[in-house]
Amino acid sequence: MTDVLVTALIVGAAAAVLCAVAGVFTVLRGQAFAGHALADVASSGGAAALLLGLPPLAGYVLLGLAGVGGLQALSARRTTADHDLMAGILLGAGLGITALLLYLDVTLGSASGAAMSVMFGALFALPASAVWGAGAAALVAMALAAVLYRPLLLASLDADLAAVQGVNVRLVNTLFLVLLALAVALASLTVGAILATALLTGPAAAALRLTRTPGHAMALASVFGLASVWGGVGLAYASYGWTPGHVWPVSFFTTLLVIAFYALGRR
Amino acid sequence: MFAPYLLHAWLAASFVALAAGAAGYIVVLRRASFAAHALPMAAFPGAALARLLSVAAPPLVLGFALVSALMLALARRRGRSGPATALLLAGLMALGALFLSLSGGYAGAVYALLFGQVLGAGPSAVLPAIVLGLAVPVLLLIGLRPLTLTALSEDLAAARGLSAFWMDVFALAVLALAATAALPLTGALLSFSLMTGPAAAARLLVTRPLAAFALSMALALGVTWAALALAFVTNAPVGFFVGVLCAGVYVAARAAQAAQTPSSSTMA
Numbered sequence: 001m002t003d004v005l006v007t008a009l010i011v012g013a014a015a016a017v018l019c020a021v022a023g024v025f026t027v028l029r030g031q032a033f034a035g036h037a038l039a040d041v042a043s044s045g046g047a048a049a050l051l052l053g054l055p056p057l058a059g060y061v062l063l064g065l066a067g068v069g070g071l072q073a074l075s076a077r078r079t080t081a082d083h084d085l086m087a088g089i090l091l092g093a094g095l096g097i098t099a100l101l102l103y104l105d106v107t108l109g110s111a112s113g114a115a116m117s118v119m120f121g122a123l124f125a126l127p128a129s130a131v132w133g134a135g136a137a138a139l140v141a142m143a144l145a146a147v148l149y150r151p152l153l154l155a156s157l158d159a160d161l162a163a164v165q166g167v168n169v170r171l172v173n174t175l176f177l178v179l180l181a182l183a184v185a186l187a188s189l190t191v192g193a194i195l196a197t198a199l200l201t202g203p204a205a206a207a208l209r210l211t212r213t214p215g216h217a218m219a220l221a222s223v224f225g226l227a228s229v230w231g232g233v234g235l236a237y238a239s240y241g242w243t244p245g246h247v248w249p250v251s252f253f254t255t256l257l258v259i260a261f262y263a264l265g266r267r
Numbered sequence: 268m269f270a271p272y273l274l275h276a277w278l279a280a281s282f283v284a285l286a287a288g289a290a291g292y293i294v295v296l297r298r299a300s301f302a303a304h305a306l307p308m309a310a311f312p313g314a315a316l317a318r319l320l321s322v323a324a325p326p327l328v329l330g331f332a333l334v335s336a337l338m339l340a341l342a343r344r345r346g347r348s349g350p351a352t353a354l355l356l357a358g359l360m361a362l363g364a365l366f367l368s369l370s371g372g373y374a375g376a377v378y379a380l381l382f383g384q385v386l387g388a389g390p391s392a393v394l395p396a397i398v399l400g401l402a403v404p405v406l407l408l409i410g411l412r413p414l415t416l417t418a419l420s421e422d423l424a425a426a427r428g429l430s431a432f433w434m435d436v437f438a439l440a441v442l443a444l445a446a447t448a449a450l451p452l453t454g455a456l457l458s459f460s461l462m463t464g465p466a467a468a469a470r471l472l473v474t475r476p477l478a479a480f481a482l483s484m485a486l487a488l489g490v491t492w493a494a495l496a497l498a499f500v501t502n503a504p505v506g507f508f509v510g511v512l513c514a515g516v517y518v519a520a521r522a523a524q525a526a527q528t529p530s531s532s533t534m535a
Contacts, residue, residue: 032301033349093511
């Protein structure tokens with residue numbers, strides 16, 4: 001195996017497992033659109049990182065966290081707010097900035113394929129050093145998930161009960177969005193900012209239908225996610241031979257496999 | 268800024284803004300943000316496929332958008348449609364990415380389909396924009412009463428013999444028309460901005476449905492014109508100004524509302 005392939009498999013695995021854990025909560029809380037919005041906002045970080053010559057993951061994480069701040073500011077003091085609408089307004093602004101940065105990537109820099117790599121992923125183009133950043137982000141996020149697990153579950157199922165039990169619901173909700181931002185950052189690195197939403201929600205939604213406890217759902221979602229990402233890497237690698245001169249995108253196969261698992265879970 | 272070669276861009280973009288502003292009213296009313304975000308993306312593979320096959324884009328774009336509207340309505344009927352919506356839009360975007368890769372992955376085409384290419388609009392873009400730009404507000408005005416009723420109370424609507432499912436199909440199909448009109452100009456990603464920011468701002472500023480409907484269209488038109496002018500002057504992409512101004516209009520409306528509320532409470 002080549003270095004490129006090993007890097008792709010490791011980064012993809014970190015993204016799949018983290019998305020499984022964050023995804024189960026996302027689906028339970030009905031926040032699929034918030035996850036998607038964070039990925040769209042984070043895409044401007046990916047585009048900015050290309051412009052400044054930084055690792056893309058750093059851009060995705062920083063702007064994803066900025067997106068969390070924006071989401072909290074827009075929803076603040078509005079108990080009856082349409083949260084999807086707030087996410088929509090935020091992601092519109094984020095994508096506008098992405099449009100500008102990608103344009104600058106092409107005109108000022110030489111990253112002519114910037115739109116394709118930020119929005120649809122470029123797993124085979126990652127340097128070997130990306131493994132360390134991805135590993136560190138995954139470890140921080142998993143530690144956060146372990147600390148949050150019980151209070152977050154309680155706050156997700158019954159916010160009033162959680163508050164009575166002494167859980168700071170607002171803090172827990174914010175920390176969950178931080179976890180979500182880290183998960184979509186890794187997913188954006190793997191399948192691109194637009195398709196990150198598939199890796200986040202698909203395996204988790206399928207696993208939740210097939211299991212009875214959140215813990216089991218996370219384990220099964222990890223298996224689905226890993227199979228989708230590694231299967232996608234394998235198929236894309238094989239596609240070099242199918243259409244000479246055109247590689248089929250990893251993210252295409254990964255998304256297809258995620259949808260297949262979701263369809264399996266619905267039966 | 269008003270040179271003859273830009274006339275097509277101004278005309279087409281104005282009618283797209285009217286369609287998006289009208290559609291936005293329904294998006295906000297029916298709390299269908301995620302569905303509205305997904306529909307322009309559902310149209311994206313249609314445009315990418317048209318590029319791969321070198322055929323006219325509008326029929327393929329419209330076909331993909333309408334089929335997706337029906338699938339979204341089916342997902343929404345089952346409740347908790349978030350994951351299904353997410354996967355539908357991801358699957359269609361992935362298909363579009365494949366089509367673009369197979370047609371050479373030409374970077375300019377990818378960018379144009381995602382973020383739009385208003386200033387490059389030719390005469391062929393004007394007619395579809397006018398037809399769809401007029402059809403969307405007219406269809407929504409015809410359906411405004413039942414659409415409002417089903418959004419506010421499904422039971423009340425059911426008592427009048429209105430099917431919530433078919434009203435959802437109707438609303439999403441009209442959104443698909445608006446997405447088809449907007450895709451070539453504002454791209455798959457930013458068409459949605461025009462459908463949310465102005466409408467959400469209008470709903471904060473006025474309460475009567477028809478006034479909010481008209482204000483939403485007016486704000487969308489204003490944002491579009493301002494974005495075109497700014498893009499022309501600064502040479503930065505139109506999509507940037509559309510995205511940022513749409514969010515800006517909403518934030519400004521929130522600020523205006525917040526400034527109003529304390530003074531009215533002291534008067535009471």
